[in-house]
Amino acid sequence: MRRLHNSRAERSVSLPAVGTLVNEPAYAGLVNEFGRERVVEAIREQVEAERRGDADGSARQAAVAGRLRSMVAPRLRRVINATGVILHTNLGRAPLSRAAIDALAVGAGYSNLELDLETGKRGERAALVSGLLAALFGSDAALVVNNNAAAVLLALTTLAKGKQVIVSRGQQVEIGGSFRMPDVMRLSGARMVEVGTTNRTRAADYDEAVTPRTAVLLRVHTSNFRVMGFTESASLAELSAVARRHSLLLVDDLGSGAAEPVGDEPTVAESLEHCDVVTFSGDKLLGGPQSGIVLARRVAGVAAVSKMARHPLARALRVDKLTLAALEATLRQRLTGHADDIPVERMLHSPVEDVRRRAAMWSVKLAERGVETNLVEGSSAVGGGSLPEHAVATVLLAITGPASRLSTALRRGDPPVIARIEKDVCCLDPRTVLRGEDETLIDAVEVAARGIAR
Numbered sequence: 001m002r003r004l005h006n007s008r009a010e011r012s013v014s015l016p017a018v019g020t021l022v023n024e025p026a027y028a029g030l031v032n033e034f035g036r037e038r039v040v041e042a043i044r045e046q047v048e049a050e051r052r053g054d055a056d057g058s059a060r061q062a063a064v065a066g067r068l069r070s071m072v073a074p075r076l077r078r079v080i081n082a083t084g085v086i087l088h089t090n091l092g093r094a095p096l097s098r099a100a101i102d103a104l105a106v107g108a109g110y111s112n113l114e115l116d117l118e119t120g121k122r123g124e125r126a127a128l129v130s131g132l133l134a135a136l137f138g139s140d141a142a143l144v145v146n147n148n149a150a151a152v153l154l155a156l157t158t159l160a161k162g163k164q165v166i167v168s169r170g171q172q173v174e175i176g177g178s179f180r181m182p183d184v185m186r187l188s189g190a191r192m193v194e195v196g197t198t199n200r201t202r203a204a205d206y207d208e209a210v211t212p213r214t215a216v217l218l219r220v221h222t223s224n225f226r227v228m229g230f231t232e233s234a235s236l237a238e239l240s241a242v243a244r245r246h247s248l249l250l251v252d253d254l255g256s257g258a259a260e261p262v263g264d265e266p267t268v269a270e271s272l273e274h275c276d277v278v279t280f281s282g283d284k285l286l287g288g289p290q291s292g293i294v295l296a297r298r299v300a301g302v303a304a305v306s307k308m309a310r311h312p313l314a315r316a317l318r319v320d321k322l323t324l325a326a327l328e329a330t331l332r333q334r335l336t337g338h339a340d341d342i343p344v345e346r347m348l349h350s351p352v353e354d355v356r357r358r359a360a361m362w363s364v365k366l367a368e369r370g371v372e373t374n375l376v377e378g379s380s381a382v383g384g385g386s387l388p389e390h391a392v393a394t395v396l397l398a399i400t401g402p403a404s405r406l407s408t409a410l411r412r413g414d415p416p417v418i419a420r421i422e423k424d425v426c427c428l429d430p431r432t433v434l435r436g437e438d439e440t441l442i443d444a445v446e447v448a449a450r451g452i453a454r
């Protein structure tokens with residue numbers, strides 16, 4: 001393809017050869033910066049565009065420089081989340097606390113990641129957080145992997161490969177389009193035995209499905225949906241009794257891992273009380289970095305977690321040092337009464353009156369700059385596949401003007417602001433805008449609104 005284009009371009013009489021152009025003094029600086037080969041490639045693309053009539057040759061050097069600069073421009077950018085969705089998967093789920101961000105710098109250099117400073121012997125990286133997790137949740141064993149999907153995969157592979165896992169038909173969840181329980185099960189080599197129906201599964205259904213080949217009873221929290229109406233599901237206490245009676249392990253994929261009760265979300269403590277192995281995400285309600293946390297308190301569970309830690313797959317799924325550093329800082333904040341410094345926690349619990357004051361302040365400042373807005377009652381969402389029914393009361397700043405054009409202009413601004421369109425109005429929810437971002441946001445709204453008015 002490329003060859004064909006080249007030869008055509010080079011045959012063209014009106015355009016100079018790329019090989020000659022690159023030697024012109026005007027390109028010396030770019031060659032120095034990007035290397036000759038990349039500059040040749042950029043000139044070639046530019047000349048091609050000129051040949052097609054998509055560009056003119058009057059400012060060729062500047063255009064070539066532009067092509068090269070955009071190639072290395074940062075793709076991952078900070079955005080302001082004004083959507084009101086606290087755990088927004090497309091925006092990176094939980095934003096880290098200041099303390100967690102500072103901890104990243106410690107983790108980035110040399111650290112005692114796997115070195116016991118007391119004895120000088122090799123240490124366990126999970127030991128950095130297992131004490132904190134124990135203090136926070138009452139666990140006796142902990143393992144941290146890359147994410148919760150990895151935690152579930154590791155649990156099933158280690159504890160049930162070649163054996164049967166009983167799971168309710170009502171808990172065949174798909175999370176975020178890529179985590180599907182039947183797929184994870186297949187990958188682990190465990191055989192899934194489904195019991196009950198979509199809306200009703202009783203403890204007796206599990207009991208009757210047990211065979212000599214059964215290894216695990218799995219409970220999957222239906223994080224991102226709720227079945228309403230004529231429903232029944234076995235409680236963890238009932239499942240625990242079935243597991244005990246048949247000497248099986250009860251594994252709970254908890255999803256979010258709420259440290260404290262929020263809405264109807266099950267808590268980690270309650271799960272640890274009844275289940276052998278409990279897994280959840282570090283970047284959902286916990287408010288930390290992407291990670292999968294595996295905990296156990298019961299004797300059988302502690303043995304199971306230790307087996308999981310020794311499995312070769314644990315090495316492939318292990319957590320990165322930066323993640324551990326941020327997780328450690330987040331857990332410490334929860335243990336020392338500084339949970340409100342964790343953005344997710346603060347956003348969840350900010351009183352609506354605080355949100356209203358902030359929206360009103362934005363509105364006044366924007367009015368001074370000629371941007372018309374008004375306040376509207378609304379609700380924020382937890383998001384991230386958590387608490388689908390749990391709406392948090394909020395106050396939205398509605399911007400007067402064409403909603404779709406405004407939200408596009410905001411998204412293309414610097415920094416990009418991600419707004420929400422509600423009832424055909426472009427709205428900003430202060431609940432998910434981080435502390436200290438107010439002035440930047442107001443500037444961005446002014447720029448976007450002016451751009452539209454022009």
Ligand SMILES: *Cc1c(COP(=O)(O)O)cnc(C)c1O
Binds near residue numbers: 147148224256282384
């Ligand atoms: C979110 C979730 C997962 C996936 O967790 P990740 O940390 O995104 O890998 C698995 N199971 C349940 C029930 C969940 O809610």
